[in-house]
Amino acid sequence: MERTRVTIEDVAAAAGVSVATVSRALRGLPNVAMSTRAHISAVASDLHYVADPMATRLATGRSRTIGCVVPLLGGWYFAQVVAGVEAVCAEAGFDLIVQSAGSAERLSDLANDAPTLQRRVDGLVMVDYALTDDNVAAFRTAGIEVVSVGAATGGFCTVGIDDAAVGEMAAQHLIELGHARIGLIGSTRTEPFRFAVPELRASGFRIALANAGIDHDPHLFADGNFSVGGGAEAMTSLLAMSSPPTAVFALSDEMAFGARRAAERAGLDIPGDISLLGVDDHELAALFDLTTVAQDPSAVGVSAARQLIARVDSEHNDDVHVVDRVVLPTRLVERGTTGPVHSA
Amino acid sequence: MERTRVTIEDVAAAAGVSVATVSRALRGLPNVAMSTRAHISAVASDLHYVADPMATRLATGRSRTIGCVVPLLGGWYFAQVVAGVEAVCAEAGFDLIVQSAGSAERLSDLANDAPTLQRRVDGLVMVDYALTDDNVAAFRTAGIEVVSVGAATGGFCTVGIDDAAVGEMAAQHLIELGHARIGLIGSTRTEPFRFAVPELRASGFRIALANAGIDHDPHLFADGNFSVGGGAEAMTSLLAMSSPPTAVFALSDEMAFGARRAAERAGLDIPGDISLLGVDDHELAALFDLTTVAQDPSAVGVSAARQLIARVDSEHNDDVHVVDRVVLPTRLVERGTTGPVHSA
DNA sequence: TTGAAAGCGCTAACAG
DNA sequence: CTGTTAGCGCTTTCAA
Numbered sequence: 001m002e003r004t005r006v007t008i009e010d011v012a013a014a015a016g017v018s019v020a021t022v023s024r025a026l027r028g029l030p031n032v033a034m035s036t037r038a039h040i041s042a043v044a045s046d047l048h049y050v051a052d053p054m055a056t057r058l059a060t061g062r063s064r065t066i067g068c069v070v071p072l073l074g075g076w077y078f079a080q081v082v083a084g085v086e087a088v089c090a091e092a093g094f095d096l097i098v099q100s101a102g103s104a105e106r107l108s109d110l111a112n113d114a115p116t117l118q119r120r121v122d123g124l125v126m127v128d129y130a131l132t133d134d135n136v137a138a139f140r141t142a143g144i145e146v147v148s149v150g151a152a153t154g155g156f157c158t159v160g161i162d163d164a165a166v167g168e169m170a171a172q173h174l175i176e177l178g179h180a181r182i183g184l185i186g187s188t189r190t191e192p193f194r195f196a197v198p199e200l201r202a203s204g205f206r207i208a209l210a211n212a213g214i215d216h217d218p219h220l221f222a223d224g225n226f227s228v229g230g231g232a233e234a235m236t237s238l239l240a241m242s243s244p245p246t247a248v249f250a251l252s253d254e255m256a257f258g259a260r261r262a263a264e265r266a267g268l269d270i271p272g273d274i275s276l277l278g279v280d281d282h283e284l285a286a287l288f289d290l291t292t293v294a295q296d297p298s299a300v301g302v303s304a305a306r307q308l309i310a311r312v313d314s315e316h317n318d319d320v321h322v323v324d325r326v327v328l329p330t331r332l333v334e335r336g337t338t339g340p341v342h343s344a
Numbered sequence: 345m346e347r348t349r350v351t352i353e354d355v356a357a358a359a360g361v362s363v364a365t366v367s368r369a370l371r372g373l374p375n376v377a378m379s380t381r382a383h384i385s386a387v388a389s390d391l392h393y394v395a396d397p398m399a400t401r402l403a404t405g406r407s408r409t410i411g412c413v414v415p416l417l418g419g420w421y422f423a424q425v426v427a428g429v430e431a432v433c434a435e436a437g438f439d440l441i442v443q444s445a446g447s448a449e450r451l452s453d454l455a456n457d458a459p460t461l462q463r464r465v466d467g468l469v470m471v472d473y474a475l476t477d478d479n480v481a482a483f484r485t486a487g488i489e490v491v492s493v494g495a496a497t498g499g500f501c502t503v504g505i506d507d508a509a510v511g512e513m514a515a516q517h518l519i520e521l522g523h524a525r526i527g528l529i530g531s532t533r534t535e536p537f538r539f540a541v542p543e544l545r546a547s548g549f550r551i552a553l554a555n556a557g558i559d560h561d562p563h564l565f566a567d568g569n570f571s572v573g574g575g576a577e578a579m580t581s582l583l584a585m586s587s588p589p590t591a592v593f594a595l596s597d598e599m600a601f602g603a604r605r606a607a608e609r610a611g612l613d614i615p616g617d618i619s620l621l622g623v624d625d626h627e628l629a630a631l632f633d634l635t636t637v638a639q640d641p642s643a644v645g646v647s648a649a650r651q652l653i654a655r656v657d658s659e660h661n662d663d664v665h666v667v668d669r670v671v672l673p674t675r676l677v678e679r680g681t682t683g684p685v686h687s688a
Numbered sequence: 689t690t691g692a693a694a695g696c697g698c699t700a701a702c703a704g
Numbered sequence: 705c706t707g708t709t710a711g712c713g714c715t716t717t718c719a720a
Contacts, residue, residue, distance in 0.1 A: 005459075007713055018691045023715060031689060050460050054407070055713035058398040058696050065441075074427035074642065076420070083418035086444055095441050095464060097409075100430055116394050120439060228631055261631050284628060287572055287605050298418065351697055362707045367699060375705055399697035402712050 006047045015043040026051070065095040066308055067121040068301075069110065071128060073100045076254070076282055077297050081127055081149060084301020092309050092316055097121060104132075111135040114142035122312040125149060125304045126156075130195035147308040149300055151196035152325065157311075159304045159326040163197055166293045167204025169332050170249045170277050173291070175212045178341035179275060182209070182216070183245035185224040185234040185255050198226075201251050201279065220245050224255035231258030239266050239274075246341045247275035253282035256290055260337065271339030281333055289336035299328055350391045359387040370395070409439040410652055411465040412645075413454065415472060417444045420598070420626060421641050425471055425493060428645020436653050436660055441465060448476075455479040458486035466656040469493060469648045470500075474539035491652040493644055495540035496669065501655075503648045503670040507541055510637045511548025511593075513676050514621050517635070518591045519556045522685035523619060526553070526560070527589035529568040529578040529599050542570075545595050545623065564589050568599035575602030583610050583618075590685045591619035597626035600634055604681065615683030625677055633680035643672055 012019040017036065025032045025040040043049075057063045068085045070078040082098060089096040097120065101107045107129060110117070117124075123145035131139075136154035139146050152158040174182055184205065186198045209216045219241070222234035231250055235258065238245060250256035256278030260270060268274050278285065281294030306320040356363040361380065369376045369384040376384075387393075401407045412429045414422040426442060433440040441464065445451045451473060454461070461468075467489035480498035483490050496502040518526055528549065530542045553560045563585070566578035575594055579602065582589060594600035600622030604614060612618050622629065625638030650664040 005713085008715095009713080019714080020692080020716080021690060024690090027715095033689060036689080048459070052402075052713055053460055053463050054398060054402040055696090056715080058396075058402045058698090059713080059715040061696075063398070072427075073430050074423045076423075079418045079420075079423035082442070083416075083444070086417050086442060090443065096443070097439050098426070098430060098442050099434065099440070100427070115392070116397055119397050228628065232631075257628065257631055284572065284601065287576075287601055349697085353697080363698080364700080364708080365706055368706090371699095377705060380705080396697050399712090400699080402714090403697080403699040405712075 005052070006049050008049070008051065011040065011044050011047055011049050014047060015040050061119075062312075063095075063120060063122055064093065064313075065097060065121050066123045066125065066305070066312070067097040067099060067117070068125045069099045069101055069107075069127065069129070071100065071102050073098065077280065078127060080297035081301035081304075084298035084303075085125055085305040086301075087298075088302050088305035088309065092305075092313070092319075094122075094309060094313075101129075107135060108132075111138035114138040114144060118142040118144050123147070123308045125301070125308055126153075128195070128197070129153060145308060145311050147304045147311075149304050151200065157307050157322075157324050157326075159300055159307060159328065161295050161300070161328050161330050163200035164204030164207070166279055166295070166330050167201040167206070167249075168208040169293050169330065170201075170279070171205045171208035171212075173332055173334070173338065174247045174249065174275065174277060175208070175214070177247070177275065177338060179245075179247040180214050180341075181220065181243070181245045181247075183220045183222065183235075183238040183248040185222050185231055185238070185248060185250040185259055187226050187230075187251065188223050189225065198251050205249060224250060224252075224258070226252050226255060228254050228258040231255030232262040233258075235259035235262035236266070239263065239268070245274070247277070247338070249277045251279055253278040253280040253285050253290060253292055256292070256337075257282075257284070257288055260288060260290070270337050272342065275338040275341075277338055285333075286335070291335045291338040292333050293330050294333045295330045296328065303328060349396070350393045352393070352395065355384065355388050355391055355393050358391060359384050405463075406656075407439075407464055407466055408437065408657070409441055409465045410467045410469065410649070410656070411441040411443060411461070412469045413443045413445055413451075413471065413473070415444065415446050417442065421624065422471060424641035425645035425648075428642035428647075429469055429649040430645075431642075432646050432649035432653065436649075436657070436663075438466075438653060438657075445473075451479060452476075455482035458482040458488060462486040462488050467491070467652045469645070469652055470497075472539070472541070473497060489652060489655050491648045491655075493648050495544065501651050501666075501668050501670075503644055503651060503672065505639050505644070505672050505674050507544035508548030508551070510623055510639070510674050511545040511550070512552040513637050513674065514545075514593045514623070515549045515552035515556075517676055517678070517682065518593065518619065518621060519552070519558070521591070521619065521682060523589075523591040524558050524685075525564065525587070525589045525591075527564045527566065527579075527582040527592040529566050529575055529582070529592060529594040529603055531570050531574075531595065532567050533569065542595050549593060568594060568596075568602070570596050570599060572598050572602040575599030576606040577602075579603035579606035580610070583607065583612070589618070591621070591682070593621045595623055597622040597624040597629050597634060597636055600636070600681075601626075601628070601632055604632060604634070614681050616686065619682040619685075621682055629677075630679070635679045635682040636677050637674050638677045639674045640672065647672065 012022045025037045126148045128150040131154040146156040148156045148158045150160045224230040224234035278292040356366045369381045470492045472494040475498040490500040492500045492502045568574040568578040622636040653660045
């Protein structure tokens with residue numbers, strides 16, 4: 001068990017060359033004789049030499065680390081995204097720092113910390129945030145590369161799905177089944193996360209209805225706060241209406257789970273009495289036999305991380321087509337919670 | 345927008361003192377005149393000076409970063425643990441690096457990387473791993489502080505729950521309801537995660553049965569692989585027995601969800617025909633009205649992170665009682681899936 | 689193709 | 705109480 005670190009100087013001495021040559025040789029830089037390179041490599045592995053990351057980082061100014069900021073660790077969606085980001089980092093040899101910022105204040109703290117952040121990470125994946133101009137300016141002047149996940153913000157590269165299309169697909173499916181009175185379970189919260197998402201999905205949904213000549217009763221909306229419990233409450237309030245909907249579109253599967261339970265508790269048959277449709281294809285959606293518009297959040301994380309790493313690391317420049325916006329596919333997964341409208 | 349970093353030298357020059365004094369003053373070290381300290385602080389914040397983390401890390405050899413290694417990012421349990429760890433890191437001013445290692449090979453890769461890992465993190469939280477002697481040796485000789493989550497391994501500080509007690513509580517509850525033929529849905533996988541957990545829970549369960557004078561039919565076991573689908577299959581096979589159980593204990597809520605669905609599909613009433621009990625108190629357990637033995641994985645993460653940080657950072661030495669083993673509470677949450685046995 | 693030497697920005701003895 | 709001076713370990717001109 002060696003007690004002292006073996007440094008580049010040790011290798012240089014043992015190989016009978018200068019540290020500069022060792023540095024070049026080991027990093028595969030040009031202008032090193034084949035023989036010297038081989039010799040140095042041998043000596044280095046012999047000594048179990050590995051370059052000290054901190055020294056390298058200080059000298060180069062790059063950390064081979066990216067950060068991923070999410071509103072909430074531990075939620076299904078965010079956990080999937082982070083998993084995707086991590087997978088890419090692991091394969092690219094990057095470290096991944098995760099931070100959660102669940103409020104606009106915490107987000108600003110982070111932005112104010114941009115100067116030191118810049119030294120700790122080469123870039124940031126910001127998941128589902130609405131960045132203020134100040135936030136954006138802070139990251140920009142600190143020189144931190146940012147890729148955003150979700151709706152576009154701050155003029156950064158954005159990867160996500162087409163949320164309006166999600167709403168359209170949902171509406172379309174329900175319309176085809178003959179539904180006209182369709183309830184919507186969404187959210188009116190805009191701080192700090194998923195800000196534009198509910199509105200985008202809802203608007204796509206409304207547009208599709210309008211295109212079909214159906215005018216949507218704005219009262220058929222209930223706030224489910226993107227939670228299971230909220231979904232249940234929302235469904236309950238929808239069912240309490242004098243003229244309840246024949247179908248309900250929940251903007252997330254978790255809200256749909258709650259909604260389903262509430263409907264069952266109310267003695268309703270699904271889809272006999274009321275159809276239900278969610279978004280996500282959560283891992284438990286199949287179990288609930290929930291029809292849903294599927295997305296793949298881990299693929300979003302993968303794509304975002306690739307875009308980011310391609311921008312900050314010249315070695316990975318060509319791993320991916322660097323673009324300003326990548327839109328990942330969604331698709332309707334028909335299961336058992338939607339069916340033809342029951343004519344009264 | 346300043347283009348060049350402001351260094352400690354700039355501050356020293358502007359304040360008319362030496363860099364050493366600036367360093368001491370800003371870090372709150374003793375032996376600095378009150379007046380000088382105040383002056384330096386003023387100048388520093390005036391210049392928006394912040395110490396470069398990388399330079400500090402190289403000079404001190406400490407990174408104020410901890411790592412968290414999990415078998416699988418994106419699973420409910422692990423996401424909760426990571427969330428707890430992150431919360432503590434954020435409040436202690438530590439960065440958190442997350443890595444997933446889903447196989448024994450990836451785990452060994454990580455251990456082999458211990459020398460550079462040691463420079464990048466001050467310590468590691470290893471979640472639900474069975475560390476080999478080689479792994480342990482690698483971390484030890486690299487001087488990486490480790491706290492393990494789950495069952496004890498490698499002689500490191502361990503934080504977790506009493507899994508045997510979990511099994512006992514479950515058995516006890518079912519016994520009190522009069523059940524004697526109780527099925528067990530568990531897992532026989534041991535690599536690389538949750539290794540000892542299923543066995544510990546199962547053994548506690550069996551011991552409680554034995555103490556109650558019930559001899560447990562070993563055929564009443566089915567492998568659910570800790571997944572929803574696996575739980576469903578396991579339940580199906582249990583129900584296919586010539587003499588099926590009157591109650592089933594699933595070693596995790598997710599398996600219980602699947603089991604519940606399978607039972608319902610088979611036309612059985614819960615708890616009328618068969619009782620069902622899980623472990624975790626997953627966020628969706630209430631929705632399924634599932635009786636379960638609750639644990640709080642994010643609290644586990646919090647506790648583990650505190651133990652680790654107290655060990656690696658003298659400033660946080662007293663934040664927590666440093667011990668070798670912390671056991672967090674679990675409790676039975678009675679809901680609607682368990683009921684008295686139906687005498688035939 | 690290789691080496692010498694000047695950083696990168698901070699900390700930590702050691703003097704004074 | 706404060707300043708001087710070596711490092712920390714690697715990268716990167718600039719010469720040779």
